Amino acid sequence: MLNGLVIAIASGKGGTGKTTIAANLAQVACGLGQEVQYLDCDVEEPNGHIFLKPKINRSQQVTVDIPQVDLEKCIGCGKCGEICQYSAIVCIKEHVLTFEQLCHSCGGCLRVCPAGAIKTKPLSIGQIEFGKAGNIDFVSGKLRIGNVRTPSVIREVKKCIKEGCLTIIDVPPGTSCPVVEAVKGTDFVLLVTEPTPFGLNDLKLAVELVREMGLPFSVVVNRDGIGNNDVEKYCEAESIDIVMKLPDDRRIAEIYSTGQIIVDVLSGYRKRFSELYEYIKSVKAGIDDKRRLRIWRKNNS
């Protein structure tokens, strides 16, 4: 069994099947006796709960700090506005205006205020729910509708990563800030794609991202059979492993559309996910070997 590995299931293009892969992998690994934790970091539209159907037993608010100015103490020097990179606090004559939605909670304005007139107050930006889906530990983040601090909610969800188990992170689609926050610091990334021109275009962007971040990764091809074989050719040319293929099976779509786990209904697909789990175990072994080698080298240099 795996004792401590965090993998992120990401993609470039949306709708390629991240949640399908994440949920089914979680289910299969758990069924094989692996301790599994599922983190839904697609906090703008979490959907893991639809398939894993967890029993939620706890929730906690996610807040960020925003500035609160004591106008009695304020001397109108404008230093707070000068340091703010986001125009979230600005000094206009004797008024100090703060813009909650622009603030990135850097704390700069507090630091530079010579009069000590700025304190922080919490702004609620979302919540995290905790529960159990069978034996799977389930954690899901949800951004408050209308708020923009997606990465902040994701950061809080990732603080709940449990040691000593297999943590599977469902990442938002794309390659922007929320994705960076979700994949940062993970041990391995699975990039899910479909074998179409759009799939390939966005896969290339995702590959560029994980390479830039120095994260080891492999590719999963979903809906194999549609489109063309350009994704295959690209991966071969780039020496990228394609570790699993799911065919374009209409039954998968039908099962998905009723909110069910594929492997629970079509047991024939269990083997594929078991093999994916075996692959992930070998990834962990490789990481451990590299770590042991680094330590050995350090002690023997």
Added chain:
Amino acid sequence: MKIAVTSTGETLDSQVDQRFGRAAFFVIAETDTMDFAVIENENLAAGGGVGVSSAKLVIDAGAEAVLTGNCGPNAQRTLSAAGIKLFTGLTGTVAQAIELFKEGKLTETTEPNVRPHSGVKK
């Protein structure tokens, strides 16, 4: 008095820029003499907070009124705090807009007339 007009170009014959926060230029004109200066909007690169920073720009330029096409909520709030009169819905050239202002034909507005991020190119 000094007024600011959002502009697509650097002359009084340029068209009024329909966006306040993401206007290409700000023409700061002295209505008595029609002397004017042109400030290039360096806030355009920013992803957000442009309404606030552009409002700060015209405030620091000493403008007492702003003439533009559309103005969003953050910019309107900032201009209002500075006591600057806001006039939206202007079209035509910068010179024409200033003329309407001098003739007293414009109505001040105390609310934004577009939603946040309306000026971002689609």
